[in-house]
Amino acid sequence: MQHRTSRSRTRHCRAHWKTGGPARAICTDPACGKATPPYHACQYCGFYRGREVLPPTGGDA
Numbered sequence: 438m439q440h441r442t443s444r445s446r447t448r449h450c451r452a453h454w455k456t457g458g459p460a461r462a463i464c465t466d467p468a469c470g471k472a473t474p475p476y477h478a479c480q481y482c483g484f485y486r487g488r489e490v491l492p493p494t495g496g497d498a
Contacts, residue, residue, distance in 0.1 A: 461472040466484040473479045483491035 460475055462475040464471050464473050464479040464482065464484060465487045466479065466482045469479055469482040469484065471479065471481050473481075478485035478491050480494060483489050483493045485491075
């Protein structure tokens with residue numbers, strides 16, 4: 438027979454449901470090396486998997 442889970446016990450479990458920060462990967466361009474979202478082209482230099490796929494924006498690079 439199961440018993441009802443108390444409010445305190447439920448909230449103690451939920452306290453650990455926090456999300457982490459957004460995932461980041463290091464740009465493959467050795468000259469850039471900035472953190473970018475994984476599986477996306479670098480927004481600063483335009484490189485993805487070792488080759489340039491977008492024109493560089495020149496942000497703060």
